[in-house]
Amino acid sequence: MDYTTIDTPEALRELAQTLRAEPLLGVDTEAAGYHRYFDRLSLLQVSSRTQNWLVDPFAVEDLSPLKDVLEDPSIEKIFHDADYDLRILDRDAGMGISGLFDTQIAAAFLGERALGLGTIVEKHLGIKLPKEFQRADWAERPLSEGMKQYAATDTAHLPDLRDRLKAALEQMGRLHWAQEEFLRREGTRWTEPEDGKEAFMRIKGARDLAPRGLAILRELHAWREGVARERDQATFRILGNQALLEMSAAPPGSMRDLPSVTGISEGLAQRRGRDILAAVQRGLDVPEDQLPRWPRGQRFERDPEQEARFEALRDARTRLADQLNLDAGFLIPRATLEEIARAQPRTIDELAQVPGVRTWQVEAVGQGLLKAINRG
The missing domain is CATH 1.10.150.80 (HRDC domain)
Known part of the structure; x- marks a missing residue:
C-alpha cells in the first residue's frame, strides 16, 4: 500500500492544497487510549481515490491547514463509525466535519448486523483487511512499517466501499434515510467526562461489595489512577479490575498474600506491594459513619x-x-x-x-x- 507521510508544516500545507481539489476523501484517526492514560490524536489518515497520506500530529502539532477541507461540505468525507473520530478531532484539533458519509451507518441501513470495517469491506469489496495492528500503541514513535501500512489500508478502500453502499441504498430507496443520520452525526463533539470521584463505583462487580469493601475499592482505584497518570499507561496495564475487587472483598494482610490475587505477580508484589497494602489499609481505616454507600434508587409509580x-x-x-x-x-x-x-x-x-x-x-x-x- 503506497502512502505519503506528512510530518512537516510545509508538507501539511501542500497536502491541504491538494485535497481542496478532491471531490471525496476517506478519513480515519488513530488514538492512544488503549495503551495510554492520556488519550490523544496520534495519527490522521486521509485517502483520495488514488493516493494515501498519513499525517503525524506529533510532528505537526498545528493541523489547522486541514480545517477548511474537513469542514467544506462540497468535499465528501468518508468515515467508518465516525463517532469517536469526530470527538477526538474536535478536542485535539479544533475541527469538525461537514459532508459526512459514514459507511457503518450506511451498512446498518442495508440490514447488516456485523458492522466492523473488516467485515463490511470483505463482504462488499471482497478484500480482507489486516488485523494485527488493531490494538497497537499509536503514540509510540517511530511507527513501524507494518503499522503505517495498516493505517493507510484503513482509509484506502473507503471511497470504493462508499460507492457500493451508496448504490445499494439508492436501489432500496434508503439513501435519504442514511443522509439524515450522517447529518446528525456531523454534530458530534467532544464532551468532558463526568466527575471521576465515584468512578470506582462503576466497576462491574462493585455492587456486590459491602460498604467497607467499597471504601477499600475507592482507595485502590485512586492509587491505580495515580500510577497510571504518572506513567501515562492505561489503568488495566497497572492492575486489572478483578484484582481490585478481590482485595476489596478479602483484604490482603501482608506482602505474602498478594501473589495469590488475580493479576499480581511476584514481581509486581515486590515493586508495588507496599503501596497496594497502604491503599488497602486506608480503606480499612475509614470511620464507619464515612463509608461509601450506594444511593437509594429512585422509586417510580408504575403506569x-x-x-x-x-x-x-x-x-x-x-x-x-x-x-x-x-x-x-x-x-x-x-x-x-x-x-x-x-x-x-x-x-x-x-x-x-x-x-x-x-x-x-x-x-x-x-x-x-x-x-x-x-x-x-
Whole structure:
C-alpha cells in the first residue's frame, strides 16, 4: 500500500492544497487510549481515490491547514463509525466535519448486523483487511512499517466501499434515510467526562461489595489512577479490575498474600506491594459513619397503561424491523420507544414531535407505530 507521510508544516500545507481539489476523501484517526492514560490524536489518515497520506500530529502539532477541507461540505468525507473520530478531532484539533458519509451507518441501513470495517469491506469489496495492528500503541514513535501500512489500508478502500453502499441504498430507496443520520452525526463533539470521584463505583462487580469493601475499592482505584497518570499507561496495564475487587472483598494482610490475587505477580508484589497494602489499609481505616454507600434508587409509580403501550410498541418494532430487514435496536432504540409510549401520539405530526424520533423513522414505520400505540 503506497502512502505519503506528512510530518512537516510545509508538507501539511501542500497536502491541504491538494485535497481542496478532491471531490471525496476517506478519513480515519488513530488514538492512544488503549495503551495510554492520556488519550490523544496520534495519527490522521486521509485517502483520495488514488493516493494515501498519513499525517503525524506529533510532528505537526498545528493541523489547522486541514480545517477548511474537513469542514467544506462540497468535499465528501468518508468515515467508518465516525463517532469517536469526530470527538477526538474536535478536542485535539479544533475541527469538525461537514459532508459526512459514514459507511457503518450506511451498512446498518442495508440490514447488516456485523458492522466492523473488516467485515463490511470483505463482504462488499471482497478484500480482507489486516488485523494485527488493531490494538497497537499509536503514540509510540517511530511507527513501524507494518503499522503505517495498516493505517493507510484503513482509509484506502473507503471511497470504493462508499460507492457500493451508496448504490445499494439508492436501489432500496434508503439513501435519504442514511443522509439524515450522517447529518446528525456531523454534530458530534467532544464532551468532558463526568466527575471521576465515584468512578470506582462503576466497576462491574462493585455492587456486590459491602460498604467497607467499597471504601477499600475507592482507595485502590485512586492509587491505580495515580500510577497510571504518572506513567501515562492505561489503568488495566497497572492492575486489572478483578484484582481490585478481590482485595476489596478479602483484604490482603501482608506482602505474602498478594501473589495469590488475580493479576499480581511476584514481581509486581515486590515493586508495588507496599503501596497496594497502604491503599488497602486506608480503606480499612475509614470511620464507619464515612463509608461509601450506594444511593437509594429512585422509586417510580408504575403506569400500567404506559407499560402496555410500550409492550405494544416493542412488538410492533420487532415485526416492522423484520419486514425491513433492519436490526430492531437500530430501527428504533428502546429509549425512543419509551418516549413514544409516554407521549402517546395520535397522528403522524405528533409522532414526529416526540424527542428522539427521526424523520426517516416516521416515514419507514410511523403508521405501524401509531396503530400499535392506539391498540396498546
